[in-house]
Amino acid sequence: MALFLVGCGSHASFVLHGEARQPLDPSAKVYYIYGPETPLVPENAELVGSLETNMATQCTADEVVAFLPDDAKKMGANLIFVKKIMDKVYVQTYYVGTIMMTRTKNCKVFIVDYYYVPAGEAKNENN
Amino acid sequence: MKITSLLLPLLAFAVLAGAAPKKELSDFEKSLIGGASAETQSGEASASESDSTGSSLNEFEQSLATVPSEYEDVYKLRESMLEAVKSKNTTVVGQLADELAQKETRSLIPLKDFESEVIYLDLRMYDRLLDMLVKHYRNLLDTTRYDENPKVIEDDGLFLYVVNRLESRDKERNVYYSVAAQIEGSNLSDEKKRKLEMFLLLRDAYRSDDVGVRVRDLAQSVTNGKDDPESRWIAKSILSPLTRMNMFAYNLEKRAENKEEIIKGKLYTGGFGMNLFFLSGGMAFGMDDLYRSDLFEPEETSINLEFYLQIKRFAISGELLASGITGVNSYSLGLGYVAYDSRYLKVRPYVGLGMPAMILEAKERVYGSLHGEGESESMGEGNSEMYTESLGLTLAVNVDFKFATLFLFSSSSKFFSPSIVGKFGVSYINFEDTFVYGSGVSPFFSLGLGMYLW
Numbered sequence: 001m002a003l004f005l006v007g008c009g010s011h012a013s014f015v016l017h018g019e020a021r022q023p024l025d026p027s028a029k030v031y032y033i034y035g036p037e038t039p040l041v042p043e044n045a046e047l048v049g050s051l052e053t054n055m056a057t058q059c060t061a062d063e064v065v066a067f068l069p070d071d072a073k074k075m076g077a078n079l080i081f082v083k084k085i086m087d088k089v090y091v092q093t094y095y096v097g098t099i100m101m102t103r104t105k106n107c108k109v110f111i112v113d114y115y116y117v118p119a120g121e122a123k124n125e126n127n
Numbered sequence: 128m129k130i131t132s133l134l135l136p137l138l139a140f141a142v143l144a145g146a147a148p149k150k151e152l153s154d155f156e157k158s159l160i161g162g163a164s165a166e167t168q169s170g171e172a173s174a175s176e177s178d179s180t181g182s183s184l185n186e187f188e189q190s191l192a193t194v195p196s197e198y199e200d201v202y203k204l205r206e207s208m209l210e211a212v213k214s215k216n217t218t219v220v221g222q223l224a225d226e227l228a229q230k231e232t233r234s235l236i237p238l239k240d241f242e243s244e245v246i247y248l249d250l251r252m253y254d255r256l257l258d259m260l261v262k263h264y265r266n267l268l269d270t271t272r273y274d275e276n277p278k279v280i281e282d283d284g285l286f287l288y289v290v291n292r293l294e295s296r297d298k299e300r301n302v303y304y305s306v307a308a309q310i311e312g313s314n315l316s317d318e319k320k321r322k323l324e325m326f327l328l329l330r331d332a333y334r335s336d337d338v339g340v341r342v343r344d345l346a347q348s349v350t351n352g353k354d355d356p357e358s359r360w361i362a363k364s365i366l367s368p369l370t371r372m373n374m375f376a377y378n379l380e381k382r383a384e385n386k387e388e389i390i391k392g393k394l395y396t397g398g399f400g401m402n403l404f405f406l407s408g409g410m411a412f413g414m415d416d417l418y419r420s421d422l423f424e425p426e427e428t429s430i431n432l433e434f435y436l437q438i439k440r441f442a443i444s445g446e447l448l449a450s451g452i453t454g455v456n457s458y459s460l461g462l463g464y465v466a467y468d469s470r471y472l473k474v475r476p477y478v479g480l481g482m483p484a485m486i487l488e489a490k491e492r493v494y495g496s497l498h499g500e501g502e503s504e505s506m507g508e509g510n511s512e513m514y515t516e517s518l519g520l521t522l523a524v525n526v527d528f529k530f531a532t533l534f535l536f537s538s539s540s541k542f543f544s545p546s547i548v549g550k551f552g553v554s555y556i557n558f559e560d561t562f563v564y565g566s567g568v569s570p571f572f573s574l575g576l577g578m579y580l581w
Contacts, residue, residue: 013374015381033268035333040364042268047367052374081368083333113368 013052014075021048021076021116028078030069031117035083045115048077052111055090059107068112077114084111201230201237202283208238208246209285217250224255234277245289248306253313253323260326261357264365301338303327322349322357325365332369343369382539387470389540390532394468397437398581402525402548404431404573409451413567417452417558423487425454426511431573433525433550435475437581440465442475450483450519450554451569457483457519457554471529473546473579479521483556485563486513495561504561516560523552527577535580548577 033041051071058064072080086109093102204227211219224246227237240263247256266272280286296302303310303324310320325345332342346366350358371377382389418425428449435444442463450457459481467474489506506512527546535541550573557566 013378015371015374015378017381035368038267039329039332040264040267041368043360043364045363050371050374050377083368083372111372111374113371 013054014049015051016049016075017047023076024073024078026070026073028073030072030077031079033079033081035081041079041081041113041115042117045079045117048072048075048114048116050111050113053109055088055107055109056092059090059105061085061108064108064110068110072114075114077116079115079117081113081115082110083113085109086111198235198278198280201227201235201280204230204237205280205283205285209283209288212246212250212285212288215250217252220246220250221252221255232277233272233274236273236277236279239279241293242285242289245292248302249292251309251313253310253315254319257315257319257323257326260323264326264329265357265360301328301331318349318352318355321345322355325349325361329365332365336372339369339372343372378539382534386532386534390470390542393540393542393581395440395465396581397439398542398579400433400435400437400527400577400579402433402435402527402546402550402575402577404433404448404548404550404575406574407431407449407571409449409569409571411450411452411567411569414452414556414565414569417455417565417567418485418487418563419493422490422493423562424490426486426488427454428456428486431456431575435461435463437463437465437475442477444477444479446479446481448550448573449571450556451571452485452556452567454487455483455485455556455569457481457521457556459519459521461521461523463525470532473527473529474524475527476522476524479519479523481519481521482515483517483519483554483558484513484515485517485558486511487562493562506562512562514558514560514563517556517558517563519557520555521552523550523554523571525550527579529579542579542581544579544581546577546579547574549574 051068053064053067058067068080072078088107088109089104090107091102091104093100095101204223208220208223208227211223224238224243230237240259243259244256247253247259297305306327307324310323313320315323322345325342328338328342328345331338333339343366346361346369349355350362350366352358355361428447431448433444433446433448435442442461442465444461444463446457446459446461448457448459449455457479459479461477461479463475463477465473465475488511489508491508492505494503494505526549527544528548529544529546532542532544535543551571553568553570555566555568558564
């Protein structure tokens, strides 16, 4: 179902879980789990935060997919659990002179959780 | 472009985790499953892949003739399983399932989970089904359990039976809804019934909002049970992500959860406050002859208020306040310091410098001049005048009882605190005006309501 929203602000909605983490190295590998296919997360994954992407800054799926890994690493996460992808209509308002204009576009909004999986610890567990 | 196709290249271990065993894995990938192991995707998903094999009976018959000798015993067990399933002999089915499980190696999967699921559902073997589903989901993210391309049996009668059974299912609804009545009527305990419902619905938890809510509630009830061995895992791996599906609600929940910590962190940081005082009183010393009471009647002002801006522990304030002298109000600017701040109480002493003012109404026509010198002033009967040739110095303390602290609209860091406020202090007042003259000290108090935005 498409929702009709007026966009405002430029930051994604992010709720941090607990203390902020150190950002990961930009070259760090980030993994995805797609909830509709795999409806659970690893037991040893540590929740970093939850995010709803912002249509104003990431509208298309390509833009979101390009944004998420970098954002996750900045938050100290190396695992992205994609829980929901919604179709929404983004309404942008702007002025031409004194005339207010609106422009709409169809966007994808992702709801994801960021996790950090401590590779070293898990490796020891496996051993 | 479809979303799934965009994500697929990125779902390196997750999406394909159940479909088939994978490559050698990195330490990180191994870490994701924390030492567990993985087998296969849920039944329907795997079965749909299997559909593409397009098995026909002839092909199937041909395949039987080319059974590799090393798997012969597995094929025989599966053939016996098929016969037991058709004869609905649950005891034998259980025994054969155990035997097949023992044949499992890193390179061989004798009985896939979706096959077990179909069989157990058909034969109403719900205890075994539940155990199988727990094991399935426990291992779902483990891509290290098998070698690359292990042998799976997809060319025998049992496989064909399972595929046919899957094809006969209602694909629009989760299988649970087709068997709910049977499960409810079974001899499983209520706890196991709820747990089985949760695991059967789980595959659709992120495909349907309603199912997601149901799975969340079921997971909640399962984790509330103290004795469930999977409680911790279910809470962390299944329940936790489902509690954060609505970001707005989650945000509200999180900020409520962290409210006390946020308040604690914001004490002594500053804000803006406004106080309205409704009750004032006090005493005066040394100002008995401040004005001629036989000639004038003082007028009370009804507004007593204070604004203040707090920056860290310091506050600058402006106030219009009654003193302890009837009819005398003080307009002053103050500099305060927050000596104590807490969840409910704030104490802010301050020094104020200002201009006391007094409004007098003449009872009759009066004449006079300051010190009896200079130009004479007159005032008609019934006229009022404000006298402000004065100086006031105030030492006081504000005590705010913040009886509530609420988040300011949708903010997660700004607060609104309605308060009961009290002001206690002493003022030195000096008037030097024609009809008001004198100085003295006035202890005073004011009580009222305030609000503080911080």
